[in-house]
Amino acid sequence: MRITMSPEDYATAFRLLSETSRHPENIAEAIRQHVVPDLPEKPSLLDVGAGPGAIAGRLAPYFGAMTLIEPNDAQLGSSAPAGAEIVRDVFERFESPKRYDLVLCSHVLYHVPVAAWGGFIDRLLAFVRPGGYCAIVLGAPRGQNYELHLDFTSTVIDSSVLLETLRDKQLAFDVVGSHNAYTAATFEEMVTLCRFFVLADCYSAEQLAALTEPEARALDEKIRGHAARCRTEDGTYRLRQEDDTILLRRA
Numbered sequence: 001m002r003i004t005m006s007p008e009d010y011a012t013a014f015r016l017l018s019e020t021s022r023h024p025e026n027i028a029e030a031i032r033q034h035v036v037p038d039l040p041e042k043p044s045l046l047d048v049g050a051g052p053g054a055i056a057g058r059l060a061p062y063f064g065a066m067t068l069i070e071p072n073d074a075q076l077g078s079s080a081p082a083g084a085e086i087v088r089d090v091f092e093r094f095e096s097p098k099r100y101d102l103v104l105c106s107h108v109l110y111h112v113p114v115a116a117w118g119g120f121i122d123r124l125l126a127f128v129r130p131g132g133y134c135a136i137v138l139g140a141p142r143g144q145n146y147e148l149h150l151d152f153t154s155t156v157i158d159s160s161v162l163l164e165t166l167r168d169k170q171l172a173f174d175v176v177g178s179h180n181a182y183t184a185a186t187f188e189e190m191v192t193l194c195r196f197f198v199l200a201d202c203y204s205a206e207q208l209a210a211l212t213e214p215e216a217r218a219l220d221e222k223i224r225g226h227a228a229r230c231r232t233e234d235g236t237y238r239l240r241q242e243d244d245t246i247l248l249r250r251a
Contacts, residue, residue, distance in 0.1 A: 003208050003211060004217050010195070016193050022054075022178075028058035028059050029136055030135075030176045034174070035133045038131075041061075043100075044064055044100070044102070046098075048069050048091045048104065049070060049105060050069060052076060053076055053084070054079040056084060058226050060081035068080055071088060071090045090121055100128060102128075102135065103127050106136055110201070112157060117162070124136070133248065135245055138161075138243070139243055140158060140160075140243055140244045145182075148226050149198075152203070152222075159246065162246060175250050176247065177242060180240070185234065186237070187227060187237060189228040191224050194230075208229045
C-alpha cells in the first residue's frame, strides 16, 4: 500500500481550500481594521504569492494600485481585481523601483526554508515605503488543524516560528488572530483534505517511500480517524484552523 494522492484528490483538496475557507475575508478584514486607517489616500499594495487573487479582490476598494506576484499560472485567475499588475514569477526574482504602502505575504513562508526566513523578511520590508506596513499570515499554533499536524510531526511550521525569527531580528510587530474552517460534504472528501495536509506538510517524499506496508496502512487509518472527528451535528465535516496575521510597520 502506498500513501499518495491522485490528480483528482489534489483537485478535491484545492477546491475545498478555495471554496470553503474564510481566509480571504479574514485577512481583508484585519487589513481594513488595523492597516488601512494609517495609510494615505489611494495606497498601493504588493501581494506576494497572491494565489487566485481573492484577497486582493476584497482589498481593491481600499487601494489605488495593486501588484500581484504569483508563479503558478493555474492559480492566478478570475478573482484578481481589474487593473491589477500581474507578475507571474517567484518573489525572489522580483525587481521593481516601486515601494508599496502595504506588502502582503499570506501563507507563503511554508515554502521557504526556515533558515532563509530572515533574508526573505528583509526583502519583503525592502519593498515597503516608510510608514507603510508588511503583513505576513501563517497558521497559528492552536486549533484543530494545528493538532492534526502535531499528531504527525514535531516540527510544525506556524506563526510561533515567525515570531521567534522577528524577535531575533529585533523587529516590532503586532498579531491579529482569526478563526477559519474548511468544510466538506462527505467523509471521504474530508479524508482527502486531511491527507493533503499530512502528506504535504508532515512528510518528505523520501519518508513516504520508505514506509512499510503496515506503516502505510496505520498512517492512513490515523488520517481517517482525524477526518471522522471533524463530523458536525448537521452531518457535514469541518476542520477548524486558527490563523495569525503579523503586522510590521516600517519606520
